[in-house]
Amino acid sequence: MKPRQRRWVFLAAAGGFLAFYLWGLIGLPGFGHYPGPYGDIVNAIAVAQTHATGVVSAVNFEYRGFDTLGEEFILFIAATGVATVLRHLRDEHDIRVVDEARDRQVPATSDAIRMVTLAFTGPTLVVGWYLASHAQTSPSGGFQGGVVLATAFTLIYLAGQFIAFKRLSPIHFIDSVEAVAAGSFAVVGVAALGLGAAYLANVLPLGSSPGAVNSSGTIALISFFVGVEVSAAFVLIIGELLEQTLVIREGGR
Amino acid sequence: MPVVHTVITPSTVRPFWLMEAFQVTILGLVAAGATAVVLTRNPTRQVIFLSIYGVLLAILFMAFQAPDVTLSELTVGAVILPLMLLLALAKVRRQEE
Amino acid sequence: MSVFPFVVVAWILTVGLYGIITSRHLVHQIVCLIVVQSSTYVLLLGVGYKTGAVAPYFYDIPGNTPAVDPVVQALALTDVVVEAAVTALLVAFAVQAHKRFGTLDPEELRQLQG
Numbered sequence: 001m002k003p004r005q006r007r008w009v010f011l012a013a014a015g016g017f018l019a020f021y022l023w024g025l026i027g028l029p030g031f032g033h034y035p036g037p038y039g040d041i042v043n044a045i046a047v048a049q050t051h052a053t054g055v056v057s058a059v060n061f062e063y064r065g066f067d068t069l070g071e072e073f074i075l076f077i078a079a080t081g082v083a084t085v086l087r088h089l090r091d092e093h094d095i096r097v098v099d100e101a102r103d104r105q106v107p108a109t110s111d112a113i114r115m116v117t118l119a120f121t122g123p124t125l126v127v128g129w130y131l132a133s134h135a136q137t138s139p140s141g142g143f144q145g146g147v148v149l150a151t152a153f154t155l156i157y158l159a160g161q162f163i164a165f166k167r168l169s170p171i172h173f174i175d176s177v178e179a180v181a182a183g184s185f186a187v188v189g190v191a192a193l194g195l196g197a198a199y200l201a202n203v204l205p206l207g208s209s210p211g212a213v214n215s216s217g218t219i220a221l222i223s224f225f226v227g228v229e230v231s232a233a234f235v236l237i238i239g240e241l242l243e244q245t246l247v248i249r250e251g252g253r
Numbered sequence: 254m255p256v257v258h259t260v261i262t263p264s265t266v267r268p269f270w271l272m273e274a275f276q277v278t279i280l281g282l283v284a285a286g287a288t289a290v291v292l293t294r295n296p297t298r299q300v301i302f303l304s305i306y307g308v309l310l311a312i313l314f315m316a317f318q319a320p321d322v323t324l325s326e327l328t329v330g331a332v333i334l335p336l337m338l339l340l341a342l343a344k345v346r347r348q349e350e
Numbered sequence: 351m352s353v354f355p356f357v358v359v360a361w362i363l364t365v366g367l368y369g370i371i372t373s374r375h376l377v378h379q380i381v382c383l384i385v386v387q388s389s390t391y392v393l394l395l396g397v398g399y400k401t402g403a404v405a406p407y408f409y410d411i412p413g414n415t416p417a418v419d420p421v422v423q424a425l426a427l428t429d430v431v432v433e434a435a436v437t438a439l440l441v442a443f444a445v446q447a448h449k450r451f452g453t454l455d456p457e458e459l460r461q462l463q464g
Contacts (some may be wrong), residue, residue, distance in 0.1 A: 003372065003457070010371045014364050021360050025393075030352025032401035039398060039419030047408050047421075055406040055417075056321050059424040071428045078435035085442040131324070137409055139320035147328040154336060173460040230431060234333060237438045241340040241445075269402075273351055280358045283392070288386050291369035296377040302430045303381055310388055317395045318405040319423045325430040326391070333434050334384065341441045342377060345448050 052136035052219050060141065061219045061226075069185055072226055076182045079233035083175070086240045117159040130201035132227030135219060142223040147232025153235050156243060174236050181229035187224070188218055272316070279313045300338045307331050357397040362389035376454040377446040380437060387433050391426045398422035 016097065029035050052058040060068050131144025188203055286306040293299040309332020314323045362385060369382030398419030406417040448454050 007372055012369065016375075018360055018364055021363070025352050025356035025360060026450075028356065028397065031396055032352065032399055032420055034398060034400040034417070042419050042420055043406055046416070053407060053409040054419040055408070055422045056427065059420050060428065062422070064424060068428060072431050075319060075432050077434045078432075078439045081439045085446055104383055138407060139405070140319060142394055143428060144321065144324040144328060145389065147325065147333060147431060151332045151365045153327060154332070161464050180463065192400070212386060224268060237435065238333075238336060238340075239443070241344075241438075277351065277354060280355055284358045284361050287388070289366050290385055291365050291382050292372070294378065296375055296381070299378060299381050303384065306388075310391070313392065314395060314426075317399050318403065318418045319426070320405055320407075320462050322391065322395065322423055322430065324427045325427050329430055329434045334437065335403050337438050338377060338381065340392070341445050344445055345377075345454060348448060 030192060050136075050217070050219060054136050054138060054140070056139075056224060057135040057141045058219060061135065061222045065189070065222065068222075068226070072185055072229060075230060075233050076178065079178065080234050082237050083171075083240055086243070087188070109212075114159045117155045121152050121155045121159075124148060124155060128152055128227075128231070132224055133220065135223035142226030143230055145223075145227040147234060149227065149231035150238070152236035154233075154238055157238075162169060171236070174232050174239070176234035178229055178236060181225050181232060184225045185229070186224055188222055192218070254322070276313075276316045279316050283309050296342055297339070299320050300335050300342070303336070303338070304335050306332050355392065359389050359393045359396065362386075362392065374457065375445065376456060376459075377441070379456065380440050380444065383401075383440070384437060387429075391429060394422045394426045394429075427458055 005100055042059060046055045046063075047053055047059045050058045052062075126146035128145050128151070130145070131140040131148055132142055133140075135141040135145075283306075286302070286309045290299060290302045290306050293302055307326060310330065311323045311327045312341075314326060364418040366382050366389065367385035369385065373379040373382060376455060377458050379392060394458065398421070400418050403418045404411065404419040406423070408415070408417075447459065453459060
């Protein structure tokens with residue numbers, strides 16, 4: 001089917017699809033008139049039950065902890081898939097990458113970029129660590145903290161220090177860190193089983209005041225493991241993509 | 254010990270329609286941004302538009318009172334996704350030489 | 351106003367689908383897929399919103415302030431991060447396809463089967 005015909009078939013089908021989709025969406029209770037009881041009940045009891053003032057993280061890691069375990073393993077498998085697909089590429093083309101590097105004139109990274117990115121690496125690390133460890137108090141959590149931590153590592157690459165980036169995140173080490181963190185989430189659940197409660201039940205002491213750093217039992221612990229796993233996954237993905245594209249400069253700078 | 258203030262809900266501080274107007278505006282901008290991202294054919298230019306679209310989405314999520322999702326969308330949409338896509342495009346361009 | 355967010359959701363979905371179907375470059379298709387995914391985030395958060403309510407964090411406000419739904423926020427939050435990783439997998443496939451077949455055009459890639 002030629003592209004023009006395909007475009008017209010799509011427009012016809014999209015018209016029908018849009019009509020039914022809008023019909024369904026308009027049947028929802030209007031925007032702003034949230035009726036459902038589940039959200040209100042969770043808001044009412046979450047702070048008292050888990051001593052976590054960040055209700056979204058409490059939902060993520062306790063009330064819906066099993067779903068989060070599944071999502072984290074999706075992330076793990078995607079990172080493994082990227083590593084598998086791209087590593088096969090690298091074995092075949094190692095020699096060609098080095099040869100091309102000899103002829104190429106690569107401009108040095110400008111001083112402004114180097115200064116700004118290196119200056120921002122430290123604060124980004126601190127912010128990422130804060131986000132990953134404060135899931136139960138304020139808008140933070142394992143997923144966001146992990147991504148910000150991965151950003152801190154890529155800032156080092158952006159400053160032109162690819163060799164430093166490689167040395168700080170060797171592939172085998174990152175692989176094992178990611179696997180250990182993903183497994184720890186599952187192990188926390190199994191540990192709850194071992195103590196006689198249901199899988200992934202909150203069995204650690206809940207702490208005295210809601211919202212303190214050591215409150216809310218397994219929520220803080222799981223959030224920390226998720227943060228480590230997410231950051232390792234993204235550092236792995238970006239490292240694999242970088243191996244494919246980077247020109248390794250003479251002199252190893 | 255967390256400090257408890259008096260109840261200051263949004264409707265006691267500013268006129269009721271301000272939040273609605275802001276939400277309608279940002280929804281319109283998001284729809285326009287999505288159209289712009291799709292209609293840009295050059296992949297490199299499209300990645301820049303995707304970054305802007307990510308920031309617009311983050312502002313929309315803030316308007317919907319969801320700070321956690323805002324944080325995720327900001328870091329993912331402004332750093333990770335453009336970085337991955339630009340690296341892939343650079344690799345493809347180098348293979349074509 | 352009570353249906354405008356849902357209309358925007360339907361629009362973003364359709365526009366993204368149009369981009370995927372009429373695309374001539376694999377990376378362009380991947381970016382349009384990202385746009386389609388973002389429509390679901392807007393839908394999730396739009397369903398859970400309550401007029402005049404605040405974000406569900408009770409660190410410094412009394413516990414009975416009306417707040418928006420936290421469950422859909424939890425879903426959208428993990429969604430955003432996980433789908434970035436799945437996009438990375440798609441990007442790796444695109445790079446591999448270019449290496450094997452020398453082209454990133456879906457039309458030509460379709461003709462190369464067998």
